[in-house]
Amino acid sequence: METEVQQKQYNDVPSTEAVAAIEGSDSQNLAKLPPAQESESQWQLITRELTSFWQEISQNFNKFFQAYKPLLINLAWLLAAVVSVKVILAVLDAINDIPLAQPVLELVGISYTIWFVFRYLLKDSTRQELVTEIDSVKKQFLG
Numbered sequence: 001m002e003t004e005v006q007q008k009q010y011n012d013v014p015s016t017e018a019v020a021a022i023e024g025s026d027s028q029n030l031a032k033l034p035p036a037q038e039s040e041s042q043w044q045l046i047t048r049e050l051t052s053f054w055q056e057i058s059q060n061f062n063k064f065f066q067a068y069k070p071l072l073i074n075l076a077w078l079l080a081a082v083v084s085v086k087v088i089l090a091v092l093d094a095i096n097d098i099p100l101a102q103p104v105l106e107l108v109g110i111s112y113t114i115w116f117v118f119r120y121l122l123k124d125s126t127r128q129e130l131v132t133e134i135d136s137v138k139k140q141f142l143g
Contacts, residue, residue: 040048065072096102120130
């Protein structure tokens with residue numbers, strides 16, 4: 001109990017030396033406190049949190065993409081191939097639904113196959129010609 005009275009006594013006594021030191025000092029050389037910050041509203045807090053969340057997500061996505069880039073590119077090619085096969089099959093199915101289109105297209109296919117066999121595959125010289133044409137196409141595509 002006696003210590004509480006002593007503490008109050010020390011706390012309530014103003015220090016005249018501290019006031020005199022402040023009054024006599026040069027205001028240019030005094031340490032300045034930073035300006036008081038305004039308290040954040042709830043929307044500002046949510047916006048700041050969302051911004052940091054999206055920045056972390058984009059950084060993590062970039063790291064993931066750089067690590068698995070070849071695999072992701074191969075999966076994209078595979079997906080594109082599957083989609084294109086499905087589209088081609090749907091188009092062919094739509095064409096087959098047209099009356100007389102299927103038999104006409106089959107006749108065209110059979111005719112072209114017979115022409116190709118007679119043109120390129122029966123004689124040795126024409127087979128060599130076919131091989132040179134295939135090689136020239138390979139050079140054009142592969143460089």
